[in-house]
Amino acid sequence: MTEHAHGQGHDHSHAHGVSADADRRWLRGALILLTSYLAIEVVIGVVAQSLALIADAAHMLTDAVSIVLALIAMRLAARPARGGYTYGLKRAEILSAQANGITLLLLSVWLGYEAVQRLITPPAVTGGLVLITALAGVVINLICTWMLSRANRSSLNVEGAYQHILTDLFGFVATAVSGLIVLTTGFRQADAIASLVVVALMLRAGTSLVRESGRIFLEAAPAGVDPDALGDHLCAADQVVEVHDLHIWQITSGQPALSAHILVEPGGDCHKVRRSLQELLSGEYGITHATLQVDHVGEQGAPDDVLTLGPRPGPAPEQQAEHCADAHGPVHRPGPHTH
Template identity: 50%
Template sequence: MSGHGHDHRPSAQADRRWLLAALGVIVVFMAAEIVAGLLAHSLALLADAGHMLTDAAALALAVIASRIAERPARGAYTYGFARVDALSGQVNGITLLLLAVWFAFEGIRRLVHPSGVHGGVVAVVAVIGAAVNLVATYLAGRADRDGLNVRGVLAHLVTDVWAFAATFVAGLVIVWTGWRQADPVASLLVAALMAWTGWRLVHEAGRVFLEAAPPGVDPQALGAELAAADGVAELHDLHVWVLGSSEAALSAHVLVDLEYDCHEVAGRLRTMLGRDHGIGHVTLQVDHLDAATHVAEHCTDAHGTVHVAPAATD
C-alpha cells in the first residue's frame, strides 16, 4: 500500500517543534509584559499577559495532547486517546472564561476608581506584543490544524493580536487626552474576547464529549442518503459522532434487498461515507431483507451458514 497520501502532512514530531517554538516566544514576552504592566500600573497590559498565560497553557497542553494522542488503543481504551485533544481544548476554554470574569470585574472597578497609567509604556508594549503574537501565530500555524487543541491555540493568538490593538489605542488615548479610563475600557474589550474564545472552545469540546454529530453533518439527511443507495431496503439505528475533534465515526443497521450482495453494498456505503463526508470509522451491521416475508437474513458467512432473524420495526 502506498504512503503517498501522507507525504505532505506534517508529522506529530514536527507539529510539536512548531508549537514549542511558539511557546518559547509567548513565555518570554509574557514575562516582560507582566513587568511592564506592573511598572505602568496598566490593567490592560496585565489582562493581555493573563491572556498570553492561557496561550502558553494552550500550547503546552497541545504538545502534551499530541504525545498522548499518538498512543495506540489498548486495554480499556479501545478507541485510543483521540479525545485528549478535546479535553485540552475544554480546559483551556474554561480557563479563558474564568480569566474573563476576573478582568471584567477589575475593569469595572477601575472605571469607577481609575488609577494612574503610563500611556506611553502601554502603547509601546502593545505594539511589541502584537508583533510577538503574529510571530507565534505563524509558528503555531505550521502545525496540523485539524486538532481542536491547535485550533484553540490559533484562536487565542489571533484574539491576542486584536487585544493588543485595543491596548495600543488605549495607550495613545491616555497620552493624548489623559483619559485614564481608556485602560480599563481596553481591558473590558480583552475580557469580552476571552469570553467569546473560551465559550467557543468549551462548546466545541462539549460536542465531542456528548458525541454530537460532526459539524456540517445532518444525521437525518445522511440517513436518507444512505437509505437511497442502490440495494438498501431499510436503514435503522444510525449513529454518527466524533471520536476526537477531527475524527468522525458512524454505525448503522443496514437491510439489503435479496438480489444484492450485502458485502458489496456495505463496501459501497463505506466508500461513500469516507469520500463524501470524511467519515472513516464506519461500523455497519448488514443483513438481507426478504421483501415478501419482511424477514431479515444475516449475510452468508465464510462457511455458507445463513441465520434468520425478525426484521427491525423501528
C-alpha cells in the same frame, strides 16, 4: 460465509495533514517566544499601573499553559490503543481544548470585574509605557500566530492554542490604542475599556472551544453533517430497504466515525452493498471509519455462518419496523418519507 450477519466492515485509514512532529516544533517555538516576553510585560504592567497590560500578561500566561497542554495532549494521543482504551488516548486533545476554553471563560470573568472597577475609579496610567509595550506585544503575537497557523488547525487541540494567541493579539492592539489615547488625551478610562474588549474576545473564543469540545464528548454528529440526510442518502442506495441504529460521532478532531444497521432486499448482495456504502461515506462525507452491519430483510434469526442464496419473502412493513426492538433513532426507508 457472512460478515457478522453479512457484513461488519471496517476501514481504518485516516488522513492527516501536517505531521505531529511539525506541529510540536511550531508549538514549542511559540511557547519559548511567549514565555520570554511574558516576564517583561508583567513588570512593565505593574510599573505603569495598566490593567490592560496585566490583562494581556495574564492572557499570555494562559497562552503558554494552553500550548503546554496541547503538547502533552499530542504526546498522549499518539500512544497506541491498548487495554480498555480501545481508541487509545486520542481524546486527550479534546480535554486540552476544553481546558483552554474554560480557562478563557474564567479569566474573562475576573478581568471583566477588574475592568468595571477601573472604569469607576480609574488609576493613573503611564500611557507611553503602555503603548510601547503593547506594540512590542503585537509583534510577538503576530509571530506566534503565524507559527501556530503553520500547524494542523483541523485539530481542536491546536485550534484552542491558536485561538488563545489570536485573542491575545487583538487584545494587544486594543491595549496599544488605549495607551495612545491616555498619552494624547489623558482619558484614563481607556485602559479599562481596552480590558473589556479583551474580555469580550476571550468570552467568544472560550465559548466556541467549550461548545465544540462538548459536542465531541457528547457524541454529537460532526458539524456540517445532518444524520437524517445521511441516513436517507444511504437508504437510497441500490438493494437497501432500511437503515436504522445510525450513529455518527467524532473520535477526536478530524476523525469522524459511523455505525449503522443496514437491511437489504431478500437475495441481495450484502458484501457489494457494504462496499458501495463505505465508498459513498468515504467519498462524499469523509467518513473512513465506518462499521456497517448488513443483513437480509427477515434474516435476523439466521445463524451468522448461513448465506441466503435465493430470494425469500420479506416481512410485512409493520414487521420491518420491529427488526430491532430497541432501535436508536429514526428508521430510514426508501421513498418520500424515509424516517
